[in-house]
Amino acid sequence: MENRPLEYDYTVAKWFMLTTVVLGIVGMLVGVILAWQMAFPAVNLMAGEGLAEYTNFSRLRPLHTDSVIFGFTLSGIWATWYYVGQRVLKVSMAESKFLMVLAKLHFFIYLLVVVAVVGSLLLGISTGKEYADFEWPIDIAVVVVWVIWGMSIFGLIGIRREKSLYISIWYYIATFLGIAMLYLFNNMEIPTYFASGGIGAWYHSVSMYSGTNDALVQWWYGHNAVAFGFTVPIVAMIYYFLPKESGQAVYSYKLSLLAFWGLMFVYLWAGGHHLIYSTVPDWMQTMGSVFSVVLILPSWGSAINMLLTMKGEWQQVASSPLIKFMILASTFYMFSTLEGPIQAIKSVNALAHFTDWIVGHVHDGVLGWVAFMIMAALFHMAPRVYKREIYSKSLMNTQFWIQTLGVVLYFTSMWIAGITQGMMWRAHDEFGNLAYSFIDTVTVLHPYYTIRAVGGTLYLVGMFLFAYNMYKTMTSSRRVEESELQNASPMGA
Amino acid sequence: MDIGTIQAYAYFFFVAFLVVVLYSYIYHLYSSQWKGKRDYEKYGNIALHDEITDQPIEKISKNDDLKVGGINE
Numbered sequence: 001m002e003n004r005p006l007e008y009d010y011t012v013a014k015w016f017m018l019t020t021v022v023l024g025i026v027g028m029l030v031g032v033i034l035a036w037q038m039a040f041p042a043v044n045l046m047a048g049e050g051l052a053e054y055t056n057f058s059r060l061r062p063l064h065t066d067s068v069i070f071g072f073t074l075s076g077i078w079a080t081w082y083y084v085g086q087r088v089l090k091v092s093m094a095e096s097k098f099l100m101v102l103a104k105l106h107f108f109i110y111l112l113v114v115v116a117v118v119g120s121l122l123l124g125i126s127t128g129k130e131y132a133d134f135e136w137p138i139d140i141a142v143v144v145v146w147v148i149w150g151m152s153i154f155g156l157i158g159i160r161r162e163k164s165l166y167i168s169i170w171y172y173i174a175t176f177l178g179i180a181m182l183y184l185f186n187n188m189e190i191p192t193y194f195a196s197g198g199i200g201a202w203y204h205s206v207s208m209y210s211g212t213n214d215a216l217v218q219w220w221y222g223h224n225a226v227a228f229g230f231t232v233p234i235v236a237m238i239y240y241f242l243p244k245e246s247g248q249a250v251y252s253y254k255l256s257l258l259a260f261w262g263l264m265f266v267y268l269w270a271g272g273h274h275l276i277y278s279t280v281p282d283w284m285q286t287m288g289s290v291f292s293v294v295l296i297l298p299s300w301g302s303a304i305n306m307l308l309t310m311k312g313e314w315q316q317v318a319s320s321p322l323i324k325f326m327i328l329a330s331t332f333y334m335f336s337t338l339e340g341p342i343q344a345i346k347s348v349n350a351l352a353h354f355t356d357w358i359v360g361h362v363h364d365g366v367l368g369w370v371a372f373m374i375m376a377a378l379f380h381m382a383p384r385v386y387k388r389e390i391y392s393k394s395l396m397n398t399q400f401w402i403q404t405l406g407v408v409l410y411f412t413s414m415w416i417a418g419i420t421q422g423m424m425w426r427a428h429d430e431f432g433n434l435a436y437s438f439i440d441t442v443t444v445l446h447p448y449y450t451i452r453a454v455g456g457t458l459y460l461v462g463m464f465l466f467a468y469n470m471y472k473t474m475t476s477s478r479r480v481e482e483s484e485l486q487n488a489s490p491m492g493a
Numbered sequence: 494m495d496i497g498t499i500q501a502y503a504y505f506f507f508v509a510f511l512v513v514v515l516y517s518y519i520y521h522l523y524s525s526q527w528k529g530k531r532d533y534e535k536y537g538n539i540a541l542h543d544e545i546t547d548q549p550i551e552k553i554s555k556n557d558d559l560k561v562g563g564i565n566e
Contacts, residue, residue, distance in 0.1 A: 006545050087543040163551040166539040240540050249537030254522040257533070261518065265511070283500065
């Protein structure tokens with residue numbers, strides 16, 4: 001019997017790091033294709049008339065959103081969970097065979113789900129509900145994956161050495177509980193084949209809700225998918241990785257607790273802002289609007305806490321590209337959590353709804369905040385899980401600036417496009433006749449769609465640099481000693 | 494009183510109640526620190542001292558000390 005020092009076990013974290021990079025590239029590549037299709041419709045036929053069914057905008061669009069949300073982001077959340085979870089609870093996965101088996105099962109069932117999702121969406125099999133496109137057999141598999149993750153979270157907490165749960169753990173738990181509740185309720189569906197006694201395809205289903213109720217549940221889910229997929233777990237990451245990488249404890253732990261409860265309470269009521277001027281009750285629209293504005297407070301509570309964590313250490317922003325990624329991420333978090341509430345104000349929404357400004361908002365959040373933070377987390381983890389320094393600091397810097405330029409081009413073009421669109425749609429003459437037809441807006445928006453496609457392409461180029469840097473880190477970078485891994489991550493030139 | 498008025502009153506008092514809860518929580522956090530009941534800020538160190546060989550900021554139980562530092566295979 002050999003007695004060797006206990007170490008954290010990053011096996012499953014590494015696997016999820018790999019899927020984060022691969023699915024990130026897939027999701028963003030599809031996004032870039034879509035952006036070029038919007039600017040130049042001929043791109044819909046890029047693989048010829050025969051394959052147009054698989055390459056047209058409507059077939060690829062859910063593949064883009066779902067692979068970025070449920071592929072890239074979820075993988076990033078799980079990669080960081082299997083890393084951060086062990087460290088702040090001070091317990092190794094190697095200490096429990098059961099948890100290790102669960103984690104591996106988590107990964108492999110997730111892979112099967114990914115294959116099923118990509119296949120079914122390409123074949124056009126979909127429920128038609130945005131971000132809830134999967135048909136019922138896949139939904140059941142998703143629930144299985146989710147339950148396994150939950151067992152893994154609470155299992156690890158159950159055998160921890162650190163009594164207090166670090167704030168990041170609170171956010172991971174909230175992610176688990178929030179999505180579990182939302183996903184179950186919004187995906188309540190009736191398999192039509194079985195309900196009708198054998199009519200239609202076996203995998204087809206219809207929502208259990210109808211009309212306005214369906215819309216309400218859908219956007220309660222849709223907006224909270226942003227909350228519990230794009231906000232809460234990413235905040236979990238920054239609360240761990242920024243203090244750890246900078247060597248500075250979080251500025252105010254009390255503020256982090258306050259912001260947590262604020263976010264938890266307020267976010268769930270904000271979804272109604274997607275349905276302003278629709279058939280849902282007026283008070284619900286007002287509530288959605290008001291809660292969206294209140295949401296600025298807990299969001300900024302966390303973001304300001306992060307910026308203040310750098311107090312006295314701002315030189316690190318200049319010297320470390322990793323810190324740059326995280327500071328830009330939290331800045332974009334502040335920016336998009338201010339922009340969202342502005343769009344949720346009824347009078348602004350009258351102009352902004354259905355326009356490209358909304359698309360711009362989503363992307364400054366996801367590209368600037370979510371993706372920057374996930375990549376920063378992976379950069380921080382890489383030297384610690386592979387025991388090698390980050391391959392190239394200059395490549396990281398190059399990636400940072402290319403992607404920042406990409407995001408800026410993306411959201412500025414969409415602001416201009418969106419507001420132009422909104423103004424043109426509502427413009428009318430003294431008799432109330434509309435001043436423009438729809439095609440007038442399409443013509444005028446063309447340059448902005450092209451700029452957006454260029455911005456997206458730049459971001460994708462950055463993703464390839466990221467993947468290359470990670471690959472070289474994994475395979476051929478200089479090996480590092482444990483003593484080099486205390487705070488700032490070691491980087492090659 | 495019609496249903497709309499009742500809703501409006503209910504809404505106002507509910508919001509007022511939540512504001513009280515929020516400020517009570519802030520007071521609770523700070524007063525616990527002043528009175529020396531709990532030092533919340535020390536938990537920030539959990540992220541910084543997170544090696545498996547580091548001492549926990551707050552141990553879960555004394556028995557667990559035995560496990561730290563070695564695993565039998």
